[in-house]
Amino acid sequence: MKRFFYSAFFAVSLLSAPSLEAQNLKIGIVDTEMIVKQMPEAIDADSRIKDVAKKYQDSLEAIQRDFTARLEQYKKGEAMMTADAKRKAEDDLKVLQQQYMQFEQEKFGATGEIARVRENFLAPLRKKVQTGIEAIAKEEKMSFVFDKSNPVLMYAEEKYDITFRVIDRIKRGGGK
Numbered sequence: 001m002k003r004f005f006y007s008a009f010f011a012v013s014l015l016s017a018p019s020l021e022a023q024n025l026k027i028g029i030v031d032t033e034m035i036v037k038q039m040p041e042a043i044d045a046d047s048r049i050k051d052v053a054k055k056y057q058d059s060l061e062a063i064q065r066d067f068t069a070r071l072e073q074y075k076k077g078e079a080m081m082t083a084d085a086k087r088k089a090e091d092d093l094k095v096l097q098q099q100y101m102q103f104e105q106e107k108f109g110a111t112g113e114i115a116r117v118r119e120n121f122l123a124p125l126r127k128k129v130q131t132g133i134e135a136i137a138k139e140e141k142m143s144f145v146f147d148k149s150n151p152v153l154m155y156a157e158e159k160y161d162i163t164f165r166v167i168d169r170i171k172r173g174g175g176k
Contacts, residue, residue, distance in 0.1 A: 025143040028136075033149035035129050045121035052117050056107040063100045070096065130154070 036042045074089045081089065107113045137145045137155045145155040 026141055028140065028142045028145040028155075029148050030133055030145055030154060031149045032129055032133075032147050032154070035132075036125060039125060039128075042122075042125050045125065049114065049118050049121060053108075053114050056103075056114065060100070060104055060107070063096070063103060067093065067096045067100060 070089075070093060074093060078086060078089075105112060109115070133145055133154050136142075142155070143157045143160065144153060146152070147154045
């Protein structure tokens with residue numbers, strides 16, 4: 001959301017700038033989500049990601065079933081167990097619970113296996129979309145292109161990049 005406000009502020013600032021150059025700006029909007037949904041390779045990637053996730057989900061459910069069965073067995077026999085046997089059974093349950101959480105994190109976490117698989121499939125698609133956006137923006141002589149599905153600047157003409165001017169100003173002590 002923060003990026004949207006920055007992008008919107010940027011666009012409004014450019015449009016309201018008094019220079020003649022700002023009046024010649026051409027801004028485009030693109031819906032990358034819709035574009036990706038139309039790509040056959042995206043549909044295939046989504047299917048493959050779901051297959052991988054299903055395999056890991058099945059394994060996770062098996063661990064959960066094993067934990068539940070052992071917990072029920074523990075509860076049934078708890079009254080007749082010695083203190084050492086209880087402690088061992090509880091430790092075994094804790095280990096199994098930790099295995100479950102570790103497996104879930106390794107496979108489904110933000111940096112887990114599924115996230116890596118998703119990134120491997122989607123990175124080439126994003127590059128293809130970005131290349132298409134840049135090509136159309138240049139053909140149509142657009143200065144800026146914003147994504148409406150994920151409000152972010154997707155393309156900007158290089159001549160509007162003021163990065164090095166800002167660095168120079170800061171280095172000279174005029175960052176105010």
